[in-house]
Amino acid sequence: MANTVNYATVFERQLRQKYTLGMRTAALTTQKVQFVNANTIKLPYVDMGGYKDHSRNGGFNRQNVKNQWMTKTLAFDRNVEFFMDSMDVDETNLVTAAGNITNTFIAEHAIPESDAYRISKLYAEFTSLGGTADATALTPQTILGVFDAWMQELDDAEVPEEGRILFTTPAVKKMLKTADGLDRSLNVSSQNGLDRRVYSLDNITIQTVPSGRMKSQYNFTDGFVPAAGAKQVNMILLHPSAVIACEKHSYIALWAPGTHTQGDGWLYQNRKYGDLFVIDTRVNGIKMNATA
Numbered sequence: 001m002a003n004t005v006n007y008a009t010v011f012e013r014q015l016r017q018k019y020t021l022g023m024r025t026a027a028l029t030t031q032k033v034q035f036v037n038a039n040t041i042k043l044p045y046v047d048m049g050g051y052k053d054h055s056r057n058g059g060f061n062r063q064n065v066k067n068q069w070m071t072k073t074l075a076f077d078r079n080v081e082f083f084m085d086s087m088d089v090d091e092t093n094l095v096t097a098a099g100n101i102t103n104t105f106i107a108e109h110a111i112p113e114s115d116a117y118r119i120s121k122l123y124a125e126f127t128s129l130g131g132t133a134d135a136t137a138l139t140p141q142t143i144l145g146v147f148d149a150w151m152q153e154l155d156d157a158e159v160p161e162e163g164r165i166l167f168t169t170p171a172v173k174k175m176l177k178t179a180d181g182l183d184r185s186l187n188v189s190s191q192n193g194l195d196r197r198v199y200s201l202d203n204i205t206i207q208t209v210p211s212g213r214m215k216s217q218y219n220f221t222d223g224f225v226p227a228a229g230a231k232q233v234n235m236i237l238l239h240p241s242a243v244i245a246c247e248k249h250s251y252i253a254l255w256a257p258g259t260h261t262q263g264d265g266w267l268y269q270n271r272k273y274g275d276l277f278v279i280d281t282r283v284n285g286i287k288m289n290a291t292a
Helices: 007-022 086-091 098-128 143-156 170-178 280-285
Strands: 040-048 065-073 076-085 165-168 187-189 193-195 204-208 232-238 243-255 265-278 286-291
Touching: 007 098, 040 243, 076 086, 076 098, 086 265, 098 232, 098 243, 098 265, 098 286, 143 170, 143 232, 143 280, 143 286, 165 170, 170 204, 170 232, 265 280, 280 286
Parallel strands: 165 204
Antiparallel strands: 040 065, 076 265, 165 232, 187 193, 232 286, 243 265
């Protein structure tokens, strides 16, 4: 038997780059997550009393401290396998060869599904924890009013301003270019031409997400499709500290003929295990607009 080679490892750097560039919710990924067992995250939080007036007769005002835990269990565990007969690979001029299979699946299925799951899970947890999605019909006349109200509410809730992200559909991004009351500056030069792109709003980073990945609910039976009655999520303003988005396990393997026992052909396997959670005590760090 030939030496066992997982050909996907040859593309590891490119695959990681594809996820970083193609995944629109990559900024939400939590880099350090501790698991207390195979699939559970425990988040500590403390509830305590505040100051009371000091008495110069001596002594201190004792308050209670409650050390509690939020438990989150991973639930999104996905896998797929493809088998390509050696002659199919040969007779299609290598169209179904190693790099093509890996790159195509990651770009057309894995990345879009990851975004779709995160957005829909964010919506589900936000609403289940008492959040209410704004239903204002967004137009160039209304969009800044909604955004300004959200910013004020986050400020009042003492949510950090630095690091906030505004996720929008392409349609909403277009509205921002023509929004009433927006001051604009154009970058015109012989090198760049006319630059009308909108990168940020009040120093808040804008991340455009395809509308197909911004639904309130999906059916994940075979790939992902919007569920019946799903709402269109138009815009989300949040601080990443309000969520935990983690990938516990990722496995990609592409085995050449002779390196596996499934037959005379190339075997591609892909598994992805992770989840997204809203931190219960930080739901006020999230705002969203969704319409039927």
